[in-house]
Amino acid sequence: MSHPRIAIVGLAIESSAYAAHRADYRDFPVFTGEELVARYPHLAPGSPLREAAEWIGVFSARSIPGGAVRREVYDDFTERIVAGLREAGPVDGVYLDIHGAMSVVGMDDAEGALVTAVRGVVGPDALITAPMDLHGNVSETLALALDLPTCYRLAPHEDAWETRERAARLLVEWIRRHAETGERPLRAWVRVPILLPGEKTSTRVEPARSLYAEIPGVESLDGVSDAGIWIGYAWADEPRCHATVMVTGSDAGVIVREAERLARRLWDVRDDFGFVGPPGTLGEGVAAALAHRAAGGARPYLISDSGDNPGAGGTGDVTWTLTRLLGMPELTGPDAPVTYVASVFDAVAVDRLFAHRPGDRVEVEAGARVDSRVSGPVRITGELLSLHGGEPGTADPQAGRIAVVRVGGIRAVVTEFRKAYHSTTDFARIGLDPAEADIIVTKIGYLEPTLYDVAQGWTLALTPGPVDQDLERLGHARIERPMHPYDDFPAEPALRARLLRERGYAEAAS
Template identity: 75%
Template structure:
């Protein structure tokens, strides 16, 4: 038999509506050809999936989270995808690798726009799968265009690659059938930050843990529970449940049941880590050190977390830490502070030699809405070059503080990021980094932790940000006098079989 021809395309970023950063070409490493195939270990030569289809690598661009994508960059990438698909000839399936929370300057529904362009090229009969982040937002346009949507089931996303492989398996399986799958879709009017919906804690832990077993039921092929992305401000921002299979009654019942359980648990969601102000976090870190407890104490500078869409150069936290004599005086605790980026400041710093006393003003060049650039006066401890994300990096010592300044945006979310510049997080008393919930390697070393509720583009206080374009009513913004309609719409092949027809895009 002729193998199905599957094209691989994608563009992925998580975009905060409140970040001053704009994602451009440098933010998006581009993969095509063999390099794109090599991105997926499950497509390595000899792997069953690799042999099951002819995989056609068209185009993939992926960035760390940030602000909205510049329109000219998006239009260019979209055109490359469209032209690549046209050049590929007849396509049976599309592996549409996206995040689900991309925003583009001037567009309301970026992934919806992109998938529409893809569908116009490949036609109505090709099957499209999309492995997504559970923090993605599912618009009506996107839901109707996808045949096999799915998403991660863990936050932090330790199952990201398992999800991508599962999506490829499902696509190959359905391409071997003579029918298109059915999808049951429920919109749930809930919008919560990821730090309140981590699967490390309840109620998300139980809600997501059941999905593997539910998927094994007869009539079900796959299912996803999108908690949504809270720092966008678009009508598509809300939680979503989608169940795919070939038994309409079963998939509808399960989609409605899971949506109901999510709704009923809405008041139980709380921060995954101990929350507090920055002052409270520093006090806790100092007390931890004074007690003689094992190092390190972690502090999340959550309001400017680049991993959730923060600009990455907000100086609010570093400014306050440098003003605290307990951190900059004699016998101060060793405190890593990661990071701020500033190309101009790096130019000045790299004119010095390690060991020099320097005086530089840095940060808040992109995002100065909550704090001005910060003055750093201290000893230049180290210089580094060649980081693919950060470019050049400097570490400046001010008392116990080790302030990390980079040339370009970088998220310090892994112990390896610190080791690469000669810093050992386990030897520090306190580690302050722009992050929300702790990613696995930092979580593993933390001997204490405060989720500092700092201001910035991904402020945990959503109401302080001022969403104006989400569909209301929405929990927790509004009170509900009665349970919302959580009945499932049924979709097959871009058409409603039941429900939602004629409604506005959400």
């Protein structure tokens, strides 16, 4: 066949149902045309995949995690995708870059609706792939409409770009196969009634490490193209919130067998999942950090403010942790350890801080303008240490302008907009060298790679917020029950695979 035509579209965010934040236009950088194609390293000019097809950059918007998307924003973006696909003309395939845990105000299955709209434009013959986060929730609607779903196999997601490349490669291979033989990929889909937070399912530790290590072996079997375990997203509250196993390929018997086997393996280890790092209260984390320092331990000691982690959908301006840290004399006194605290966002507070110069004594209330449910605004009184992004064009694309205020040993980071401080470079860009900090407290769950690498000690602080690790404290009301770990099961779940064939029709389980 001649070069297949493949359209690239996407709309991605991980959305907490418990975040007061509402994702709006500013949260979503938009890419179209060649700028969109250029975002993918595996589609660089001259690369084998780039040469294998005509890649058409239609529309893509991706946000850092947050709250539910405003309906008008979702509708607008979906219409732009639909209109762009119509303008692109007939395509052989669609590369649909989604997360899997996008929530939209007033909707139960935003990604299922999105792929249904895409399918309505490109028709039943085009093949659709979707590289996804393993924390996605795969509804039956989504599974039916996709031909080649796949997901990350590592948490933290160090294989994100590898997954996107795999999705592109499989799409090209199957388009050519379909053109030559008329064959389309089969999918075996299993719903697994488990809902756990990412901090208990990291592939750095058991049992997830061994569980996900089985996937390449499944993928290598004759008749199998791909296998995925979606552990699910625990901070949404929709009927589609659950774990999922899907195996894709050409041999119905093999993919059904392997999907059911992986699903059973996941179910059998359900009680073995535990926190990836040492958990504790915030106070216990601070005490451990101080003890580490007193014993001559190397810098820095990391404390995760997990309840408001923007990387999992936290609002980002919950002040519960900073309020308590500022109230600890051991952190604010004259000989206190150097402690970076990142961050709260508050545009009004940043305006007030930018009216001063570094070195000035400042007093400002910050945070809790969006989410004040667990803590009100925090009063920060200290020395303005530094300002960043005041000159036109110099602001952080995510954070906007940034101010750092010193209160004893604490360096409190206040940003104009939502920002996740999840890498050493995030701190270094504002003059905070992680190697010079005794303690780093940041809104995060499990540590992302660069922070993990520098941490000389760590407490996963179980703080309150929109992505509280205590799921029962949040109160899910709309998930399908029974669900582990909320409920006892009167009998073992069947864990039978549904075999999904071409053109979106489901057939009976094996």
